[in-house]
Amino acid sequence: MRMTLSTLNWRRREMVRWLVTCATEVGVRALVSILQSWYSLFTPTEATSIVAATVMSHNTILRLSLDYPQREELASCARTLALQCAMKDPQNCALSALTLCEKDHIAFETAYQIVIDAASTGMTYTQLFTIARYMEHRGYPLRAFKLASLAMTHLNLAYNQDTHPAINDVLWACALSHSLGKNELAAIIPLVVKSVHCATVLSDILRRCTMTAPGLAGIPGRRNSGKLMSTDKAPLRQLLDATISAYINTTHS
Structure with a gap:
């Protein structure tokens, strides 16, 4: 993933999904790890639209049988990732960031402000x-x-x-x-x-x-x-x- 991060590769999207699947099989700590180190593995678009979206999906939560603290930890990491990606690439990540931050008022407000700030020049x-x-x-x-x-x-x-x-x-x-x-x-x-x-x-x-x-x-x-x-x-x-x-x-x- 690191080797192909800055180069085009037609199989990369498939490999991103495979890596998230592997992390899900390993468990919560692996998912937290890829969420926190997303910038070294994924592009902002991949991180929001594939990685964070998959981690936060209902199927993933059910599959891992997560308790409330674990769900909150993953959600917090996903929101942090979403805001970082929106700051880095608002054109492609702003909507995904808003969607991922819907359940947290402060994070949602932050994502909205990122959109407003980027609207005049970058969107x-x-x-x-x-x-x-x-x-x-x-x-x-x-x-x-x-x-x-x-x-x-x-x-x-x-x-x-x-x-x-x-x-x-x-x-x-x-x-x-x-x-x-x-x-x-x-x-x-x-x-x-x-x-x-x-x-x-x-x-x-x-x-x-x-x-x-x-x-x-x-x-x-x-x-x-x-x-x-x-x-x-x-x-x-x-x-x-x-x-x-x-x-x-x-x-x-």
């Missing part, structure tokens, strides 16, 4: 949208909104990219913002206008925003006025103007 809009959707699924809509907003700053949809794979993510981000309330929608629309220049996408977003009142997510402490938003006023006015301009520019292109 693509695809990666950020994926993590944002995960956050919404876990019940953190405001964090999902923040990550989706960061993802929007990395995106550039040209006038003729009406089948771009990121369109569904953009529509989802706008729907999320709309469901959270007028403030969130007002915050994301300037990002949409700056990043999206495709007229059909902009008109679709505008149509969706005018169909229902904002703030339907039921966030505690938020009031929903129940009023539909007008395209003559902010924030939809900016979106309407951008949509019209996009159609004009497309016609002239």
